[in-house]
Amino acid sequence: MESAATEAELEPAASLSRSVILLFAIASGLAVANVYFAHPLLDIMADDLGLSRATTGIIVAVTQVGYGLGLILLVPLGDLINRRRLVIGQSFLSVLALVAVGLSSSGGMLLASMAAMGLLAVVTQAFVAYAASLAQPSERGAVVGVVTSGVVLGILLARTIAGTLADLSGWRIVYLISAALTLAMAVLLHKALPEQGKVEKNSYPRLIASLFTLIVQEPVLRIRGVIAMLIFANITTLLTPLVLPLSAPPFSLSHTEIGLFGLAGAAGALGAARAGRWVDRGLGQRTTGVGLALMLLAWLPISLLPHSILWLVVGVLVIDFGLQAVHVTNQGMIYRIRPEAQSRLTAVYMVFYSLGSALGSSSSTMIYAYVGWNGVCLLGATLSAMAFVFWAVTLPITPAIATQATRSS
Numbered sequence: 001m002e003s004a005a006t007e008a009e010l011e012p013a014a015s016l017s018r019s020v021i022l023l024f025a026i027a028s029g030l031a032v033a034n035v036y037f038a039h040p041l042l043d044i045m046a047d048d049l050g051l052s053r054a055t056t057g058i059i060v061a062v063t064q065v066g067y068g069l070g071l072i073l074l075v076p077l078g079d080l081i082n083r084r085r086l087v088i089g090q091s092f093l094s095v096l097a098l099v100a101v102g103l104s105s106s107g108g109m110l111l112a113s114m115a116a117m118g119l120l121a122v123v124t125q126a127f128v129a130y131a132a133s134l135a136q137p138s139e140r141g142a143v144v145g146v147v148t149s150g151v152v153l154g155i156l157l158a159r160t161i162a163g164t165l166a167d168l169s170g171w172r173i174v175y176l177i178s179a180a181l182t183l184a185m186a187v188l189l190h191k192a193l194p195e196q197g198k199v200e201k202n203s204y205p206r207l208i209a210s211l212f213t214l215i216v217q218e219p220v221l222r223i224r225g226v227i228a229m230l231i232f233a234n235i236t237t238l239l240t241p242l243v244l245p246l247s248a249p250p251f252s253l254s255h256t257e258i259g260l261f262g263l264a265g266a267a268g269a270l271g272a273a274r275a276g277r278w279v280d281r282g283l284g285q286r287t288t289g290v291g292l293a294l295m296l297l298a299w300l301p302i303s304l305l306p307h308s309i310l311w312l313v314v315g316v317l318v319i320d321f322g323l324q325a326v327h328v329t330n331q332g333m334i335y336r337i338r339p340e341a342q343s344r345l346t347a348v349y350m351v352f353y354s355l356g357s358a359l360g361s362s363s364s365t366m367i368y369a370y371v372g373w374n375g376v377c378l379l380g381a382t383l384s385a386m387a388f389v390f391w392a393v394t395l396p397i398t399p400a401i402a403t404q405a406t407r408s409s
Helices: 004-010 018-036 037-050 057-071 073-079 083-102 107-120 125-135 137-169 170-191 204-217 221-237 242-248 255-278 284-297 298-305 309-334 339-370 373-394 396-406
Strands: none
Touching: 004 073, 018 083, 018 107, 018 125, 018 137, 018 170, 037 057, 037 107, 037 137, 037 242, 037 255, 057 073, 057 107, 057 204, 057 339, 073 083, 073 125, 073 204, 073 339, 083 107, 083 125, 083 170, 125 137, 125 242, 125 339, 137 170, 137 255, 170 242, 204 221, 221 284, 221 309, 221 339, 221 373, 242 255, 242 339, 242 373, 255 284, 255 309, 284 298, 284 309, 284 373, 298 309, 309 339, 339 373
16 A cells, blocks of 8 residues: 555656746745856955955855755655655744845855855756656656756846846845746745655665665766766856956956856756757657867857956856756656666765865856966866766666666656
């Protein structure tokens, strides 16, 4: 009886509709935006609270550390308890963390609040896993692609909105407004999200321990996790120090202009939506190779920033498209291997993501302070090359595993 109930709970719900998928996408975008608001604001946040410019990357790094802890401690709960209650509860707690960030009076309080906000921002990944669990297997990649498109747009709009609001009213208002919007979204989620019970009977310690078991047992998860770590170290190497050269002469852009510049990455949303469909058609490996190649090539125009800002626009368009294509392909492939453990698969995968993001954020600002933009570009290109080589070396292993996973799903 217990086994039958578990299987029934794993069946995709008939209530999943386009409007619900859209709600997942919007909620995910808003949640992830909280993590990226700081990118165009690092200089004024540091100046306001007495942090040195060389250590501004720590603000992003502690957020990613909190995010990593949340991936391990919170996201797996989606395989144990009611996912609807989980995401709504995290959304309400996120409101408190955002208010604490906005009211920070010292560098220590800011860093602690940012870490707490990062811890709770993993609700973004809970939304992705929730949507994937409700989708039909044949459409799972497409659904993940749509929700991830919302994540991409949330990241892009976060930079734009944060820069504009900071120029108008200071950086604190960014987080206070986000707190109000997150509160409104939590109320909407409570009214609209479909119910889904726990998917397996287990204890919390055993659930967390199973994360390590999944890493050992699933080669696809290990391979795709390492690729995620490298590509997100790559993108944060670009984004974290970007405000420094753009706000300095000869560009001297305002925070509004720097935020608007982030919209150049809108191609990433297109890459996410398309990649999900390509995975459903069995083209995941080809999509990965093309995406990684684009990320490597993008560093050539990015390195030409001192000559023209238009080169940077071109580079961001290319690198964001490649990044999101690979990211969605990764998710589409790992969700096929163990449908009953989608929240834990998400947690493990995104731990690799968080490690990469923290590495890129903390190292890139220090490299920029001592070596300049050329050093940042060299680091980014090296990470891109490592990701491409790793994918090529593991290519003979992954296709057979991916084929087997597709059949089992």
